[in-house]
Amino acid sequence: MDGTRALEPVAARADEVWKVYGTAEARVVALRGVSANFARGKFTAIMGPSGSGKSTLMHCLAGLDTVSRGTVHIGGTQVTGLGDKALTRLRRDRVGFIFQQFNLLPTLTAAENIRLPLDIAGKKPDPQWWDTVIGTVNLQDRLDHRPSQLSGGQQQRVACARALMSRPDVIFADEPTGNLDSKSGAEVLSFLRSSVREHGQTIVMVTHDPVAASYTDRVVFLADGEIVQELDRPTPESVLEAMKHGEVLV
Ligand SMILES: Nc1ncnc2c1ncn2[C@@H]1O[C@H](COP(=O)(O)OP(=O)(O)O)[C@@H](O)[C@H]1O
Numbered sequence: 001m002d003g004t005r006a007l008e009p010v011a012a013r014a015d016e017v018w019k020v021y022g023t024a025e026a027r028v029v030a031l032r033g034v035s036a037n038f039a040r041g042k043f044t045a046i047m048g049p050s051g052s053g054k055s056t057l058m059h060c061l062a063g064l065d066t067v068s069r070g071t072v073h074i075g076g077t078q079v080t081g082l083g084d085k086a087l088t089r090l091r092r093d094r095v096g097f098i099f100q101q102f103n104l105l106p107t108l109t110a111a112e113n114i115r116l117p118l119d120i121a122g123k124k125p126d127p128q129w130w131d132t133v134i135g136t137v138n139l140q141d142r143l144d145h146r147p148s149q150l151s152g153g154q155q156q157r158v159a160c161a162r163a164l165m166s167r168p169d170v171i172f173a174d175e176p177t178g179n180l181d182s183k184s185g186a187e188v189l190s191f192l193r194s195s196v197r198e199h200g201q202t203i204v205m206v207t208h209d210p211v212a213a214s215y216t217d218r219v220v221f222l223a224d225g226e227i228v229q230e231l232d233r234p235t236p237e238s239v240l241e242a243m244k245h246g247e248v249l250v
């Protein structure tokens with residue numbers, strides 16, 4: 001592991017990133033020269049209309065997709081240009097993911113799902129950190145349950161615990177509350193926020209919801225593949241206002 005990594009003030013960075021899908025008639029320019037810094041220990045929301053490039057930006061930042069032009073860094077490591085092996089290792093060791101559909105393995109228990117990325121990496125969870133994470137997501141008495149025996153909110157809390165367990169440089173969450181009722185959504189958002197505030201985790205989250213965005217430290221608005229606005233210390237009202245003024249209908 002890179003010893004200087006913790007000193008890197010920027011957890012993830014895009015510089016002049018372009019992403020073009022397809023060719024000729026099927027050509028779609030999903031990102032048009034996007035530059036953005038995601039500071040370590042901050043919670044950032046990415047908002048914008050459907051098709052504006054939010055997921056594409058997140059996938060490019062996370063090394064899940066290649067860029068057409070420009071560069072991406074995770075901490076001090078340039079992701080663009082890494083070979084397959086190094087990329088797989090970087091995604092496994094330094095990036096966490098939370099998806100709208102939870103993406104848990106149905107045959108594994110909650111505890112086994114949470115441990116899986118570490119198991120794959122041949123590592124053991126730190127017992128103290130395990131207890132802290134399980135306690136915060138409040139899953140102590142659900143650890144032996146399979147996903148089908150858990151509510152949506154509980155499944156997403158398992159996915160959050162799984163993402164946090166390896167203490168990645170950055171967690172990317174793509175509409176993590178999109179499938180949850182408002183109470184479960186609020187629990188997941190509180191948990192994500194406290195992992196940032198209390199444990200210094202860095203999180204980048206795509207959302208459509210001004211209330212969800214208000215849990216974060218900063219909102220970046222995308223429209224048609226470009227960053228059109230940013231907002232610090234968002235409130236539901238200021239996010240709505242920004243959406244109206246920018247005519248960013250989400
Ligand atoms: N794999 C792909 N192949 C072709 N076009 C794609 C692909 N993924 C996304 N796009 C297009 O890129 C644009 C941005 O998509 P996306 O990043 O998913 O937007 P958002 O997440 O903001 O809804 C859209 O026009 C979408 O249709």
Ligand SMILES: [Mg+2]
Pocket residue numbers: 054055056
């Ligand atoms: Mg999307």
